[in-house]
Amino acid sequence: MAGCGDAPYTSPMITELGHFALILAFGVAIVQTVVPMVGAYKRWPGWMAVAEPAAGAQFALTAFAFGALMWAFITSDFSLRLVVLNSHSMKPMLYKISGTWGNHEGSMLLWVLIVALFGAMAAWFGGNLPQTLRARVLGVQAAIGVAFFAFILFTSNPFTRLATPPFDGQDLNPLLQDPGLAFHPPFLYLGYVGLSMAFSFAVAALIEGRIDAAWGRWVRPWTLAAWIFLTIGIALGSWWAYYELGWGGFWFWDPVENASFMPWLLAAALLHSAIVVEKRESLKSWTILLAILAFGFSLIGTFIVRSGLLTSVHAFANDPERGVFILAIMAFFMGGALVLFAMRASALEAKGVFSMVSRESAILVNNVLLAVSCFVVFIGTMWPLLAEMFFDRKLSVGPPFFDAAFTPFMVVLGLILPIGSAMPWKRAQIARAIKPLRYVFVLALAVGGLAFAMQSGRSLLGPVGLFLGAWIVMGTIVDLLGRTGRGGGRLRRLARLPRADWGKMVAHAGLGVTMAGVAGITAWQMDDIRAVQLGESFDVGKYTVQLDDVQQVQGPNYISTTGYVTLFQDGTEIAKLEPEKRFYPVAQMPTTEAAISYNLARDVYVVIGDEQDNGGWVVRTYIKPMTNWIWIGCALMALGGLLSLSDRRFRVAAGAAKSDRTVPAE
Amino acid sequence: MRGLLLVLMLLGSPAWAVQPDEILSDPVLEERARDLSKGLRCLVCRNESIDESNASLARDLRILLRERLVAGDTDAEAVDFIVDRYGEYVLLNPPASGSTWLLWGAGPLMLLLAGGVGLGYLRGRSKATGADQTPLSADEQARLDDILGR
Numbered sequence: 001m002a003g004c005g006d007a008p009y010t011s012p013m014i015t016e017l018g019h020f021a022l023i024l025a026f027g028v029a030i031v032q033t034v035v036p037m038v039g040a041y042k043r044w045p046g047w048m049a050v051a052e053p054a055a056g057a058q059f060a061l062t063a064f065a066f067g068a069l070m071w072a073f074i075t076s077d078f079s080l081r082l083v084v085l086n087s088h089s090m091k092p093m094l095y096k097i098s099g100t101w102g103n104h105e106g107s108m109l110l111w112v113l114i115v116a117l118f119g120a121m122a123a124w125f126g127g128n129l130p131q132t133l134r135a136r137v138l139g140v141q142a143a144i145g146v147a148f149f150a151f152i153l154f155t156s157n158p159f160t161r162l163a164t165p166p167f168d169g170q171d172l173n174p175l176l177q178d179p180g181l182a183f184h185p186p187f188l189y190l191g192y193v194g195l196s197m198a199f200s201f202a203v204a205a206l207i208e209g210r211i212d213a214a215w216g217r218w219v220r221p222w223t224l225a226a227w228i229f230l231t232i233g234i235a236l237g238s239w240w241a242y243y244e245l246g247w248g249g250f251w252f253w254d255p256v257e258n259a260s261f262m263p264w265l266l267a268a269a270l271l272h273s274a275i276v277v278e279k280r281e282s283l284k285s286w287t288i289l290l291a292i293l294a295f296g297f298s299l300i301g302t303f304i305v306r307s308g309l310l311t312s313v314h315a316f317a318n319d320p321e322r323g324v325f326i327l328a329i330m331a332f333f334m335g336g337a338l339v340l341f342a343m344r345a346s347a348l349e350a351k352g353v354f355s356m357v358s359r360e361s362a363i364l365v366n367n368v369l370l371a372v373s374c375f376v377v378f379i380g381t382m383w384p385l386l387a388e389m390f391f392d393r394k395l396s397v398g399p400p401f402f403d404a405a406f407t408p409f410m411v412v413l414g415l416i417l418p419i420g421s422a423m424p425w426k427r428a429q430i431a432r433a434i435k436p437l438r439y440v441f442v443l444a445l446a447v448g449g450l451a452f453a454m455q456s457g458r459s460l461l462g463p464v465g466l467f468l469g470a471w472i473v474m475g476t477i478v479d480l481l482g483r484t485g486r487g488g489g490r491l492r493r494l495a496r497l498p499r500a501d502w503g504k505m506v507a508h509a510g511l512g513v514t515m516a517g518v519a520g521i522t523a524w525q526m527d528d529i530r531a532v533q534l535g536e537s538f539d540v541g542k543y544t545v546q547l548d549d550v551q552q553v554q555g556p557n558y559i560s561t562t563g564y565v566t567l568f569q570d571g572t573e574i575a576k577l578e579p580e581k582r583f584y585p586v587a588q589m590p591t592t593e594a595a596i597s598y599n600l601a602r603d604v605y606v607v608i609g610d611e612q613d614n615g616g617w618v619v620r621t622y623i624k625p626m627t628n629w630i631w632i633g634c635a636l637m638a639l640g641g642l643l644s645l646s647d648r649r650f651r652v653a654a655g656a657a658k659s660d661r662t663v664p665a666e
Numbered sequence: 667m668r669g670l671l672l673v674l675m676l677l678g679s680p681a682w683a684v685q686p687d688e689i690l691s692d693p694v695l696e697e698r699a700r701d702l703s704k705g706l707r708c709l710v711c712r713n714e715s716i717d718e719s720n721a722s723l724a725r726d727l728r729i730l731l732r733e734r735l736v737a738g739d740t741d742a743e744a745v746d747f748i749v750d751r752y753g754e755y756v757l758l759n760p761p762a763s764g765s766t767w768l769l770w771g772a773g774p775l776m777l778l779l780a781g782g783v784g785l786g787y788l789r790g791r792s793k794a795t796g797a798d799q800t801p802l803s804a805d806e807q808a809r810l811d812d813i814l815g816r
Contacts, residue, residue, distance in 0.1 A: 376773040391765040398758025531686040
């Protein structure tokens with residue numbers, strides 16, 4: 001709370017320097033696009049070598065500009081229009097910092113900062129890439145930077161000044177003043193933009209006209225990193241929605257959510273198909289296409305979120321400049337890359353030969369399911385727009401559609417996952433792949449059957465979800481154990497398995513855990529809504545909820561109506577809960593802060609509502625079974641990705657040029 | 667000051683989702699109402715059903731829906747009643763009729779297409795011979811020799 005109540009401290013110089021650094025970075029990015037590309041075409045080493053220092057300089061300048069903007073937020077410099085619109089001197093420091101990217105202009109600056117960061121990392125760690133490929137990768141990456149620097153400078157400049165600074169700011173949207181959401185956008189952007197690296201590699205490889213196993217190995221760590229960040233970002237956003245929006249929903253199929261989910265699905269497909277390129281030199285053109293599309297969906301996501309087109313057609317019409325600009329960027333990069341793909345894809349011959357049943361074909365099925373499910377999400381998200389444009393029908397596409405149209409693909413994916421991942425490369429026999437899994441399958445069926453017998457309704461959703469979760473988790477453990485061979489010393493061999501194997505196991509198990517959690521909460525949640533007098537208690541399921549007191553509490557930049565609730569189970573007190581209803585006077589906005597008693601089996605979720613005329617209060621109580629499985633599963637998926645990323649062969653591929661280690665067999 | 671803020675707070679406070687006074691005394695009817703209202707869109711919100719929404723219009727729709735159910739409407743009749751007045755925009759689950767078949771069919775059609783292409787590719791791969799391996803270029807051969815210490 002430093003500076004609370006002080007007169008706004010202004011620092012004009014650093015803001016101007018930040019603005020200047022941004023313009024310089026734009027210039028450097030243009031140089032980094034043109035010079036190395038020409039150099040690679042003409043085979044001029046000096047020109048190609050420009051890319052590395054340029055990438056470093058571009059990153060340093062952008063980081064400085066971003067730092068300057070953050071400084072303006074931290075010091076509450078109300079001569080900046082952006083700070084006035086999105087900050088307030090009384091706001092806690094964490095949200096002053098996160099306010100830097102909690103708005104359109106700042107978030108675009110973060111976007112381009114991450115583009116520059118990935119470019120610089122490719123320059124620093126790409127020492128063993130062939131010279132022309134590296135120059136082209138950095139050139140394409142810089143071209144993406146150029147487009148977004150131009151977008152920021154010409155349509156969304158964060159450094160715009162006000163002639164007469166007001167005394168205080170208008171505060172950040174209170175819903176965004178939350179630790180979960182403070183770090184949601186940076187992770188999401190690291191993921192979105194991380195896919196730009198895969199795109200740059202794909203376009204550079206198309207220009208080079210060759211893709212080999214080494215390309216697959218270079219592109220995979222970047223995709224994996226992007227996917228890890230997307231996983232964390234999406235999970236943070238979902239968790240935030242769960243506890244902040246006041247009724248415990250975790251996923252709404254909102255266009256903005258779908259915008260982050262589509263790249264995640266394609267990135268998951270890409271990091272699988274890149275394995276086939278790396279190990280078997282097949283699926284090359286498909287992998288290139290996926291790399292292009294995955295970044296394309298990141299751009300579409302940015303477009304959807306930034307243009308406001310799908311939120312409301314009117315929001316778009318009110319400010320078409322930005323939407324049209326991003327649409328042009330998207331058309332340029334996607335159009336260009338796809339034309340290049342059409343011209344060059346036929347030159348990318350597959351080398352590996354494999355039979356209809358093999359690890360390769362299993363990954364192909366995985367890719368078909370992930371890509372088609374992404375397409376379903378895409379069509380559903382765009383349909384209201386398409387229907388209005390082409391059929392003159394104004395309709396909504398909401399959660400019931402996505403639940404029905406998307407879920408079957410995930411069920412099939414979950415069913416085949418353990419079998420596919422147990423198959424060997426080149427030639428497999430289904431019978432042999434299934435054999436070690438048969439006990440697991442029966443056990444998983446038993447878990448599902450038990451769930452069906454224990455639940456009160458006749459719904460299949462919960463049991464099927466638990467079956468899938470058990471099947472995937474146990475199947476993937478059996479697969480890992482199977483890699484240790486027979487006889488003594490298995491435990492030691494287990495510990496010495498490549499980290500990529502462990503990563504695969506942990507990530508797949510995470511998917512199973514998330515699937516079970518989603519099914520559990522969707523199928524078995526209970527709610528209770530009632531008006532309660534102070535001191536009164538009531539039963540929800542096997543819990544007793546007692547409203548002890550309700551008080552007005554003053555927070556740093558809000559006032560809160562806090563309920564004091566005691567939760568009992570079988571007559572024993574298990575938790576004290578303090579649900580709040582907050583009002584942020586500056587932004588004139590109320591928020592709910594649910595109080596949640598967490599555990600692995602269920603969350604008890606209590607929300608305090610309005611005071612009733614007769615003196616009671618509205619209390620909503622939700623029992624949400626298995627909710628935490630969703631986020632534990634996401635954490636496992638991210639952890640699995642990290643384990644895989646830390647595998648020795650990637651460190652070798654990314655680091656020393658004198659790499660001589662052979663790839664460990666999977 | 668605090669009193670003023672309290673007044674502002676009460677003014678700014680919306681109704682929060684389903685209110686206790688809306689709930690029907692018949693639990694079966696109430697259950698149907700909750701299920702139906704999860705599929706109806708709050709017209710002034712962003713992608714929220716009337717069951718979740720805090721808007722007063724959503725409250726009106728929830729009450730209207732319950733009135734229809736109490737009056738003896740079937741689920742379909744109650745929903746039709748609302749669709750007649752507010753248009754098919756209120757349906758979160760677009761019915762598979764007319765052009766909306768395209769929406770529902772898009773996924774399965776794409777799956778057939780992708781499955782067909784994938785199967786064709788797999789057939790090609792399983793019949794191909796391994797002879798079409800391009801030999802290493804001179805540069806690559808030199809680097810390989812270097813790595814292998816030859």
